[in-house]
Amino acid sequence: MNYPMSSNHESFLGRALALARKAWGNTHPNPMVGCVLVENDEIVAEGFHVRAGEPHAEVACLRNLGRSPLPGATLFVTLEPCSTMGRTPPCVEAILGAGIRRVVVGTRDPNPVHAGGGIDLLRDSGVEVIEQEGELAAECADLNLIYNHQIVRNEPFLALKLAVSADGKLAEKPGVASEVTGSEARADVMRWRRLFPAIAVGAGTVIVDDPRLTARLPDGEWCPRRIILDGKLSSVPESKPLPQVYSDEFREKTYVVTAFGSCPRRRAILADAGVPFRELRANAKGGFYLSEWKALCASEGLTGVFCEGGAIVARRLLEERLLDYLFWYESPKRFEHPEAPAAPPLQSFGLHYSRKTELGEDRLIRGHLS
Ligand SMILES: NC(=O)c1ccc[n+]([C@@H]2O[C@H](COP(=O)([O-])OP(=O)(O)OC[C@H]3O[C@@H](n4cnc5c(N)ncnc54)[C@H](OP(=O)(O)O)[C@@H]3O)[C@@H](O)[C@H]2O)c1
Incomplete structure (x- = not known):
């Protein structure tokens, strides 16, 4: 029947x-x-x-x-x-x-x-x-x-999230933490942070923004694995209080990726704070290869990483073609300071299957990278 x-x-x-x-x-x-x-x-x-x-x-x-x-x-x-x-x-x-x-x-x-x-x-x-x-x-x-992504390629899904002003800037001026987007877009970021098992940022972002990198949602705060990309350990101060990711109640969920041979004093500070680190082969610039970091994530069973900048990390990930996905939060604000850190232009990502969502005065464009 x-x-x-x-x-x-x-x-x-x-x-x-x-x-x-x-x-x-x-x-x-x-x-x-x-x-x-x-x-x-x-x-x-x-x-x-x-x-x-x-x-x-x-x-x-x-x-x-x-x-x-x-x-x-x-x-x-x-x-x-x-x-x-x-x-x-x-x-x-x-x-x-x-x-x-x-x-x-x-x-x-x-x-x-x-x-x-x-x-x-x-x-x-x-x-x-x-x-x-x-x-x-x-x-x-x-x-x-x-x-x-992960089940087909057997490698972690690397997504870059950037909040960008109408004139392509990631912050109002150098060295200053800035609010690029409004509350709806920031709440949306919290939701995506809750989805990904890990978040990564560069040393520069830790130094300037001192971010908490947690998902703060109406039903509570959740901390993913927090990964700091820091070849020379410049985000570990020797004579100032440690940034939040190294000192808050979730510090054991942070790890720092550094190059072999980086500053022993700063390593000791991290160890005293209970923050683990991973070492990778140093490249000619005293950093490490981001491709090797991606392989490290795979070997540790991480299925996805939400990379939240800043400008240098975004550019390197893009240049090395390591990114799989982009979350591009576009604000109507303009930051006209000549040295404000700039995002790579949206066209350089080669987005496809993209989706757009209006979030108050901002909008999110997200999609796969070719
Ligand atoms: N609007 C947004 O979405 C957004 C998001 C994040 C940050 N920001 C803004 O961006 C600015 C910070 O960006 P930034 O470009 O200065 O810094 P960044 O990209 O956060 O960090 C760059 C630093 O990370 C380390 N690093 C990155 N890749 C590495 C590698 N492969 N090997 C070794 N070390 C590596 C290097 O430190 P060493 O030079 O010490 O080796 C490098 O200088 C701040 O103004 C922040 O507010 C905006």
Whole structure:
């Protein structure tokens, strides 16, 4: 018997997407996934993947139902169900075992181990699989920016975030902490900080801005892994109080990447403060190769890094073609000081699949780099 497709189709998948987002930033290295089960045009069970090692969304949803689905039930899931044994049994098996005959999939899993395999297995077993198209499908894929990249390339997803004035500046003048964007854009940055497992900045940004680099959200403050790129340890003062990233309650979540042979006194100060460091081969300029830092992140299992500048780090990452994604917050302010640090021009990034969001007086342009 065929059951008609609901006119609420998109709202059911939209609800699954909202459920997936409840695990924002908590599922690495796994994707965020949400799921609802619909019977007679009503959601009767919901589930989402809470964190790696816990049940996948489909299994959570079926468990929450607590009985067998009715004939004609449709499962809506934001990501193609997995088809191989991981830390948990494959979801395709759970779906078939529950007798579900129709599944709506938000987007295919780019993981080469699954990619289309889950959908094929379901179809081969007689299940009707409807693949979502259009903006909602794009949103389901966009939800897992970090996972989508890391699982295909087996390297961390490196995203650069810059807040830029209308005249292309990153700060009002040299050596001064500046507010480039307004409160809505800054709140948006907090949300992205909460998504990424790590944030990186250069020594210059620590010296000038003394940033906290935490995600300050309505439900509390969260600290990712904080990485300071500092070849000569110039961000470690010898006769002044230490910057926040080396002295606050989260200091053990900070590490400094430095070059072999950098200042022993400053290393000792870091060690006394309980801040670890990593050493990389020194290059001719007394710094280290950012490509080797990226490889270090991969070897430590970091799936994504939100790089927050400043100007020198942004340029080097761009020149060395190490960036995968750009978050470009554009402000209407103008900073006309002739020595204000400048961002590389937006056109130099070669953005594609970009999205624009208005955030009060500012706007965010974000997208993949070619
Ligand atoms: N608007 C924004 O989005 C934004 C974001 C961040 C910062 N900012 C602003 O940007 C300014 C700071 O930028 P900046 O260009 O002066 O500094 P920066 O990019 O934060 O840091 C540059 C320094 O980091 C170290 N470093 C970076 N890459 C390295 C490598 N591969 N090897 C070794 N060391 C490396 C070097 O320190 P050594 O020279 O000591 O070796 C380098 O001078 C501030 O005004 C800040 O307010 C704006």
